[in-house]
Amino acid sequence: xxxxxxxxxxxxxxxxxxxxxxxxxxxxxxxxxxxxxxxxxxxxxxxxxxxxxxxxxxxxxxxxxxxxxxxxxxxxxxxxxxxxxxxxxxxxxxxxxxxxxxxxxxxxxxxxxxxxxxxxxxxxxxxxxxxxxxxxxxxxxxxxxxxxxxxxxxxxxxxxxxxxxxxxxxxxxxxxxxxxxxxxxxxxxxxxxxxxxxxxxxxxxxxxxxxxxxxxxxxxxxxxxxxxxxxxxxxxxxxxxxxxxxxxxxxxxxxxxxxxxxxxxxxxxxx
Amino acid sequence: xxxxxxxxxxxxxxxxxxxxxxxxxxxxxxxxxxxxxxxxxxxxxxxxxxxxxxxxxxxxxxxxxxxxxxxxxxxxxxxxxxxxxxxxxxxxxxxxxxxxxxxxxxxxxxxxxxxxxxxxxxxxxxxxxxxxxxxxxxxxxxxxxxxxxxxxxxxxxxxxxxxxxxxxxxxxxxxxxxxxxxxxxxxxxxxxxxxxxxxxxxxxxxxxxxxxxxxxxxxxxxxxxxxxxxxxxxxxxxxx
Amino acid sequence: xxxxxxxxxxxxxxxxxxxxxxxxxxxxxxxxxxxxxxxxxxxxxxxxxxxxxxxxxxxxxxxxxxxxxxxxxxxxxxxxxxxxxxxxxxxxxxxxxxxxxxxxxxxxxxxxxxxxxxxxxxxxxxxxxxxxxxxxxxxxxxxxxxxxxxxxxxxxxxxxxxxxxxxxxxxxxxxxxxxxxxxxxxxxxxxxxxxxxxxxxxxxxxxxxxxxxxxxxxxxxxxxxxxxxxxxxxxxxxxxxxxxxxxxxxxxxxxxx
Numbered sequence: 121x122x123x124x125x126x127x128x129x130x131x132x133x134x135x136x137x138x139x140x141x142x143x144x145x146x147x148x149x150x151x152x153x154x155x156x157x158x159x160x161x162x163x164x165x166x167x168x169x170x171x172x173x174x175x176x177x178x179x180x181x182x183x184x185x186x187x188x189x190x191x192x193x194x195x196x197x198x199x200x201x202x203x204x205x206x207x208x209x210x211x212x213x214x215x216x217x218x219x220x221x222x223x224x225x226x227x228x229x230x231x232x233x234x235x236x237x238x239x240x241x242x243x244x245x246x247x248x249x250x251x252x253x254x255x256x257x258x259x260x261x262x263x264x265x266x267x268x269x270x271x272x273x274x275x276x277x278x279x280x281x282x283x284x285x286x287x288x289x290x291x292x293x294x295x296x297x298x299x300x301x302x303x304x305x306x307x308x309x310x311x312x313x314x315x316x317x318x319x320x321x322x323x324x325x326x327x328x329x330x331x332x333x334x335x336x337x338x339x340x341x342x343x344x345x346x347x348x349x350x351x352x353x354x355x356x357x358x359x360x361x362x363x364x365x366x367x368x369x370x371x372x373x374x375x376x377x378x379x380x381x382x383x384x385x386x387x388x389x390x391x
Numbered sequence: 392x393x394x395x396x397x398x399x400x401x402x403x404x405x406x407x408x409x410x411x412x413x414x415x416x417x418x419x420x421x422x423x424x425x426x427x428x429x430x431x432x433x434x435x436x437x438x439x440x441x442x443x444x445x446x447x448x449x450x451x452x453x454x455x456x457x458x459x460x461x462x463x464x465x466x467x468x469x470x471x472x473x474x475x476x477x478x479x480x481x482x483x484x485x486x487x488x489x490x491x492x493x494x495x496x497x498x499x500x501x502x503x504x505x506x507x508x509x510x511x512x513x514x515x516x517x518x519x520x521x522x523x524x525x526x527x528x529x530x531x532x533x534x535x536x537x538x539x540x541x542x543x544x545x546x547x548x549x550x551x552x553x554x555x556x557x558x559x560x561x562x563x564x565x566x567x568x569x570x571x572x573x574x575x576x577x578x579x580x581x582x583x584x585x586x587x588x589x590x591x592x593x594x595x596x597x598x599x600x601x602x603x604x605x606x607x608x609x610x611x612x613x614x615x616x617x618x619x620x621x622x623x624x625x626x627x628x629x630x631x
Numbered sequence: 632x633x634x635x636x637x638x639x640x641x642x643x644x645x646x647x648x649x650x651x652x653x654x655x656x657x658x659x660x661x662x663x664x665x666x667x668x669x670x671x672x673x674x675x676x677x678x679x680x681x682x683x684x685x686x687x688x689x690x691x692x693x694x695x696x697x698x699x700x701x702x703x704x705x706x707x708x709x710x711x712x713x714x715x716x717x718x719x720x721x722x723x724x725x726x727x728x729x730x731x732x733x734x735x736x737x738x739x740x741x742x743x744x745x746x747x748x749x750x751x752x753x754x755x756x757x758x759x760x761x762x763x764x765x766x767x768x769x770x771x772x773x774x775x776x777x778x779x780x781x782x783x784x785x786x787x788x789x790x791x792x793x794x795x796x797x798x799x800x801x802x803x804x805x806x807x808x809x810x811x812x813x814x815x816x817x818x819x820x821x822x823x824x825x826x827x828x829x830x831x832x833x834x835x836x837x838x839x840x841x842x843x844x845x846x847x848x849x850x851x852x853x854x855x856x857x858x859x860x861x862x863x864x865x866x867x868x869x870x871x872x873x874x875x876x877x878x879x880x881x882x883x884x885x886x887x888x
Contacts, residue, residue, distance in 0.1 A: 200778035205860040258570040263540040292564040
């Protein structure tokens with residue numbers, strides 16, 4: 121079965137529409153979404169409505185959570201003061217815009233979705249604020265997949281799609297406890313695991329304004345990273361018309377994302 | 392030589408027994424680390440704090456970091472990262488929460504607030520739980536991938552912890568993994584990553600079990616470990 | 632000797648003066664840049680590299696003339712936005728040697744007529760002076776967050792706030808250092824260099840920081856707002872300065888051992 125997985129739509133209705141058309145072309149039977157439906161972009165309500173009307177199973181993103189719970193993203197999850205100030209502006213704007221039923225919908229989204237040997241999260245199994253970057257230490261990356269109890273871990277949050285293969289993992293452990301006279305040696309092996317980051321529909325960061333998502337075939341295990349052009353100028357215009365900071369439009373048009381990523385991949389908010 | 396202990400849990404007699412045992416060592420102990428859980432829902436908690444704050448002459452000034460019980464105190468007093476002491480109540484019930492409130496004064500809680508989260512010395516992380524949180528309990532049964540993750544979060548080669556109360560040494564000997572990344576514009580070939588020897592050490596628990604305290608001696612030069620068990624007379628009418 | 636240096640925007644006047652100063656040994660050197668007193672970016676940059684440099688300000692022209700007696704070589708850097716005729720009365724009284732930094736492709740006829748010596752400088756894009764906006768800001772006392780500044784500067788030079796031809800700046804950052812930023816359209820990339828000045832470790836810095844941006848259709852309001860958003864709060868300044876003090880103290884301990 122072919123499935124499509126997407127993330128980080130961020131109120132970009134134009135991009136979502138075009139991605140849905142592209143998904144149709146690839147005849148994916150099921151669509152999953154790993155969160156961040158709202159935030160930064162000009163159409164939070166419309167995006168949520170479309171996702172709901174199509175009954176797309178969705179995991180909660182950090183922006184979805186923050187709109188429900190109040191701004192809880194810790195300062196340290198912003199890479200800079202400027203990004204934080206911009207993030208707060210976007211949060212306030214979105215908070216004012218979203219309809220009560222949208223907020224309710226976002227509130228009930230689960231942190232994790234599970235389907236056989238597939239797991240779907242926004243950031244990582246630990247937290248929807250944690251970034252699984254492609255350069256993250258391979259053992260730490262493996263630990264995240266193992267923690268999800270799946271073979272394939274789908275995530276988003278970093279806005280740059282990638283497929284990471286983690287194979288032939290081996291670990292030798294020697295355990296010594298004073299009550300047992302002898303040391304125990306244990307060997308651990310982990311079979312092939314993968315992290316698939318599905319990129320971002322509405323807020324790309326790979327240097328081009330196009331939307332990205334992933335098609336995955338559960339039988340052949342083939343992954344296709346999709347990059348879809350859409351009329352980003354429409355979204356840029358809407359950003360300005362609807363009173364969001366014009367710099368968001370400028371950055372969107374260049375595939376620079378709005379606020380940049382946090383640089384510590386393992387940082388987890390302790391609040 | 393370092394002496395590393397954890398989990399006094401308001402048991403003054405146990406702490407005294409360990410201090411006495413440290414003095415008896417042939418090798419001089421140069422640093423004394425207490426990895427949290429100085430207090431617990433025990434009336435003697437205050438006395439333990441006073442004893443730690445005021446070492447006798449000739450005794451080492453202990454280096455102390457926060458533990459799980461301290462974190463519960465912060466939550467009770469509304470000073471911590473948690474809004475409610477939910478973990479405490481879920482685990483021990485409201486009665487214990489009340490007892491903890493009565494056992495540790497606000498003044499002491501303020502003092503505890505000033506403690507470190509953990510210590511990083513040489514290539515060793517000394518901490519109550521792990522680099523994730525005070526509640527993170529590492530045991531010999533913890534999946535080794537998880538242990539490796541806890542070490543790598545802070546780039547440490549050794550992690551000394553006390554949450555489980557168990558005494559153990561878990562050596563992660565050889566580890567390897569083949570990894571490759573494909574992005575929209577790039578296909579990185581398979582790389583094999585290996586890691587050097589690392590270990591997680593459970594330093595034991597001083598006060599939880601009456602009459603028996605465990606702690607750890609560590610020589611940072613030779614990286615040698617020595618687990619110590621101290622049996623001591625149980626004073627009547629206290630604790631368990 | 633007094634050497635007056637003129638040239639178009641980005642032709643390399645400061646660069647040339649730096650090269651000259653570097654070649655002079657054991658001789659007093661002076662520097663004066665008329666009409667830049669409020670935003671003395673080049674002056675501070677040169678002074679940080681050559682602390683012995685004697686700086687003259689507007690109103691110190693008499694001292695400048697007097698200094699010639701003891702054999703000082705003084706460079707007068709004439710900013711591109713100043714008309715050569717405006718500065719002529721001063722130059723006429725000084726009897727100076729005139730160096731024109733010419734760009735290969737630009738229209739240099741006025742400069743060639745004015746100069747005693749022509750130096751071939753960097754190629755510049757020729758602009759009509761009138762069509763350019765100049766936006767200057769003084770940030771003295773402010774400390775900026777490095778990552779925020781990097782984001783802002785990248786946006787700025789890539790045109791998010793209008794077309795930028797030239798941007799130069801001095802910023803105080805959270806590590807206590809003063810940084811010099813210099814951008815010329817088509818030539819330099821993101822480039823910040825720590826100035827050779829003592830680190831500022833207590834309270835808000837009492838030394839110049841600010842910027843000068845030259846371009847077309849500059850959105851000054853957005854630039855100002857964004858720069859403001861990069862500035863660190865007083866509490867954060869105190870925190871960073873404490874951290875620096877701690878690390879400096881620790882370093883001393885290690886040295887003693």
